[in-house]
Amino acid sequence: MGYDIERFVGYVNEGLLCCICRDVLEDPLQAPCEHAFCTACIHGWLVHHNNCPEDRQALDMSVLRHLYRYMKNDLNRLQLHCKNGERGCEMVCSLESIDRHERECEYSQIPCSNAGCPVQIERRNLDSHLAVCEYRSRECPNGCGYTILRAEDTQHNCVAELRTELELLRSEMICRVEEAKHEMESRLDSQRRHMVQKESLLQNEIEELKSQMSRMMSEVRSLMAAERQHRQELEQAELEKRELMELLKGLQKDCRLNNTEGNKKSTNFRPLTRLESVKRKPREVTVI
Structure with a gap:
């Protein structure tokens, strides 16, 4: 539903009225045929119809759009009275700001803030109502700290309330x-499950480490055996080397002795001269 046209000051253009409720447009939408409607009005119409209520052209929700900017501006500039005018509010303001004013208007009817109170009262009279509201709450004057409603004053029992509170706390x-x-x-x-899983993993790791250590010990023993064998071979080679050196020294000594004796024997012989060698050659006999 739109805004009651009787609330507006001065003339309202026909184009700013809803084609269905004939009041001033509220949250307006426009059809392709340029007829405008309140959103609530056209939604309700299209539930039972599929055409424009003004010219009967085909219409559905998907083709509706917002008003043209110039129409929206004209609508927002309209002046109207507050809806609380019958209660005494004399405010006149633009349509653009009327909602904000009416939310804060001192003449608006609002519910009492005390829980359970059914009274609707003007905002300007709320404080005076709260002072006498039978649903207002206050702290117990006897010091138990319990908050009681005015209607419960005669029924309030500090001990019973404290016992109830104690039972609730317990x-x-x-x-x-x-x-x-x-x-x-x-x-x-x-945590127990985690510890069991961790223990199993650690046990597996320990077993793996034991297996690795066993393999390493086996390899170390093999290496030590190979080292002993290599040492023995080196010692054997060293022994053979010493024996060969002793044999070599003996051979060198024998060679020196043989050379010395050979030199002594060669001094007892004088080499033949060329003349003596010629003389000793037999003469050749010529046969005639």
């Missing part, structure tokens, strides 16, 4: 303890 504490207990048990179970 129940709440028991629930919290149970929740904490369940949570701790859940955490302990989770």
Whole structure:
């Protein structure tokens, strides 16, 4: 539904009226045929119809659009009275700002803020109503700290209220303890499962390390055996080397002795001269 045309000051252009409710457009939409409607009005119309209510041309929700800018500006500039004028509000403002004013208007009817109170009262009279409202609450004057409603004044019993509060606190504490207990048990179970898994992994790692250590010890023993064998071979080679050196020294000594004796024997012989060698040659006999 649109804004009641009787609230407006001065003349309102026919193009700014809803084609269905004939009031001033509220949250308007426009059809391709340029007829305008309040959003609520045209939605309700299209539930039962599929045409424009003004010229009966085919129409559905998908083709509706917002007003042209110039029409929107003309609509926003219209002046109208506050809807609380019958209660005494004399405010006149533009359509663009009327909603903001009416939300804050001192003559607007609002509900009492006390829980359970059914009274609707003008905003300007709210404070005076709260002072006498039978649903207003206050703290117990006897010092128990309990907040009571005015209607409960004669029925309020500090001891009973405190006992009730204590029972509520005890129940709440028991629930919290149970929740904490369940949570701790859940955490302990989770940690226990984690520890078991960790222990299994560590056990596997230990077994793997033992296996690796066994292989390493076997390799070390093999290396030590090979080293001993190599040392023995080196010692044997060194022994053979010494024996060969001793044999070589003996051979060199024998060679020197043989050379010395050979030199002595060669001094007892004088080499033949050329003349003597010629003389000793037999003469050749010529046969005639």
